[in-house]
Amino acid sequence: MTADPDASDRGPSEGRELSVQLGTTASVAVLFLVLRMLAVAHWDWHTVAAIADTFDFSDAFPIAFGTVVGQPVLTGVFIALLLPIVLMRVVWPMDRHRGTITVSIVLGAVTLLTMALSMTVTFGNPSTFLGAAAVGLVIAAMRLWWRTGAVHDVLLRVSRRVSMLAAAGVLTLAAVNDVPWMGAERITTDEGVIEGYVLEAEPGFLHVLTDDREVIILPDSSVHMRELVD
Template identity: 50%
Template sequence: MNAEPREVAAVGEDRRLDLELGATAVLAILFLVLRLLAVSRWDWPTVTAVADTFDFGDTFAIAFGTIAEQPWLTGVFTALLLPLVLLRILWPLPEHRGQLAFTTLLGALVLVTIAVAMTVTYANPWTLLGAAGFGALLVAIRVFAHNTRLRQLADTLTGRIALIAGLCVLLLAVLDDTPWTIREQIVTDRDVLTGYVLEESPGFLHVLTDDRDVLIIPTVDVTARTALD
């Protein structure tokens, strides 16, 4: 008698997982496209040239570089998202009880890691303090502000974590125009230029200059390369 409801529940879980995976894939692709556009400063010929050097093996470096290059924005977004995710796990809304997803747990782990790493790296506790303060505010609203617009806003934020997180990621992609490789000074037989080596193919360097021109330089012409801060 109970087999059919269980099968329906299993189908529902599979569909929800498929939707989550599909949405994550779309977000990842859109993130990469926006990063290419931002790095190229929205110049389509430059976008095309940069895309020719792109390797999906660079995806992790691109994601990590985006977080590291915008520490203040990353800190603010982390301070906002971390309390929402923890509340979703520890004090879920009635409609979310019994629906804890693996992606939510993974998101909490990633956000905690980012908050701690930024605190240690920059010796700046404001991300953790901001998360604690925002979390305390949300808890106070849910405890004391019953049936108010403020409570509705807090519940809406808690229930739309995935959407908010996706918007934050895309905003970071748009605002960060720094490439994901180290900025270098490259000395050749004819010139000295500064930029970012996007690809080292056999015999050639593909360099994105500070002026956002993509140059292909024979490695035999390169006499020195120096990493810049």
């Protein structure tokens, strides 16, 4: 039996590629959290430091979800731009992409479709779908008109870099969304009513981020009532 001469090269190469992908994903995740906290703190490092003291990695999913739903207009634009590119990669791949569709691309398309549908139902406005359809028509027309040449090469590069586009969109949302990932509360204390966001609730005290982006500590004994602000 003859050994595959490419097998020894393929193994290390695939391992290095996986390591690069994992490292890139981790870097994007860290940058996302940093940008999100900076935006919430209105880019004040002292406030960021105070928020970071209360941060727990169990908050990662609420932070990510809150980033997406906190800015519906920007999220809608992001989906409208990315959805047609991802769908075309799945249902109408370019010649060099045929046979290379991955599970992550399909799941990405399903996720974007679900988000677009949810936004349409929530706000009663089909703008996201209409925008995605308009972008899709433009891309389709460009593909049909320019089958070769510089425009074709640009479309090919864009379709190859769907994950980079998605990462750029998410990081942009993180940098501009200054709404904290928890609900606003009205807290009645001995000294009056405070409106803000409870960063951490530990036995004996609360860490609260006020609307002025100041982190204060309230003893439980001074808090009489907490209620969510509509």
